Amino acid sequence: MMEIGLTHYLVLSTVLFSIGLLGVMRRKNLLMLFFATEILLNAVNVGFAAISHYYNDLTGQMFAFFIIAIAASEVAVGLGLLIAWYKRHGNINLDAMSSMRG
Amino acid sequence: MFEAIAFYLFSILTAVMFYITVTTKQALFALTALAAGMIFISAFFFILGADFLGVVQIIVYTGAVMALYAFGMMFFDTTRELKERSGSPLITAGLSILSAVFVVLIFVAPIVSTKIQVTAPLIAGTTNSQSIGMVLFTKYLVPFELAAVMLLVAMIAGIVLAGKKMDRSLTLMAEEEIMIAEEANRKVLL
Incomplete structure (x- = not known):
């Protein structure tokens, strides 16, 4: 209980990941969906850093860095697309984006 | 403690x-x-x-x-x-916890079966940032450069996507001009 091991961190990572998935499943607003995606990426980063620490291996931290870089570029492109969509349609509701429905 | x-x-x-x-x-x-x-x-x-x-x-x-x-x-x-998606919150929570556990199992199962190999060990006598620099600029140099190019592409994409029609300001335009612009925008959509 008092000795914090790898399992503690992996359980924490799973809990944060499921909170993020909960957000992805229940949100309708696309901006809130983006927030949930950030939570997913952060949860994975915690797991990578923990494995890196307990196995004395720097690879986990490297992967966490690249995940942060990907998250930053995802936000830039995604937010640009959201702004372009909002200027045209006036909302960012996920259910309204069905223009390609057959 | x-x-x-x-x-x-x-x-x-x-x-x-x-x-x-x-x-x-x-x-x-x-x-x-x-x-x-x-x-x-x-x-x-x-x-x-x-x-x-x-x-x-x-x-x-x-x-x-x-x-x-x-x-x-x-x-x-x-x-x-x-507004949020309607539906039972219990089912949503259950499904998300279940899928999170499955994702962890899928990724952990191969690790447990074949023991992790240390590929980039911590270098003795260096601080964390020093050893990260050593690994990043030797083993992970190509991914590092690719990440830099990806960030540049994302920056350009963000500017192009968000910066459209930034040259006109709705607060400086007269009421009629805004109406004409909205009318033109609606015609494009139709």
């Missing part, structure tokens, strides 16, 4: 902040709670001895990403209450 106290304190704080982010109906609450959660996440990196990663987490996530979201939210109507 202190490590355990810090771990439990920050894990409870992070989980609460992220829970607020995914459940609140106010977009601004969600943004603030997410920023706080990101800061608390960096505490785990400091506990785990990944100092550089913790600093990058604070600078990039709370400094750049959250600021970008804050700027983006100025474009959207955030005062309106958010």
Whole structure:
């Protein structure tokens, strides 16, 4: 209980990941969906850093860095697309984006 | 002892902040709670001895990403209450927990069966940022450069996508001009 091991961190990572998935499943607003995606990426980063620490291996931290870089570029492109969509349609509701429905 | 106290304190704080982010109906609450959660996440990196990663987490996530979201939210109507997908919250929560556990199992199963091999060991007698620099600029040099190119592409894409029609300002235009512009926009949509 008092000795914090790898399992503690992996359980924490799973809990944060499921909170993020909960957000992805229940949100309708696309901006809130983006927030949930950030939570997913952060949860994975915690797991990578923990494995890196307990196995004395720097690879986990490297992967966490690249995940942060990907998250930053995802936000830039995604937010640009959201702004372009909002200027045209006036909302960012996920259910309204069905223009390609057959 | 202190490590355990810090771990439990920050894990409870992070989980609460992220829970607020995914459940609140106010977009601004969600943004603030997410920023706080990101800061608390960096505490785990400091506990785990990944100092550089913790600093990058604070600078990039709370400094750049959250600021970008804050700027983006100025474009959207955030005062309106958010509507959420209807459906049983119990089923949603159960499904998300189940799929999270499955994802962890899928990724952990091969690790358990074949023992992790250390590929980039910690270099003795160096601090965390020094050893990260050594590994990043030798073994991970190509991915590092590719990440730089990817960030450049993302920056250009963001500017092109968000900067369309930035040259006209709705506050400086006369009422008739705005009407004409909206009419033209509607015709394009049809």
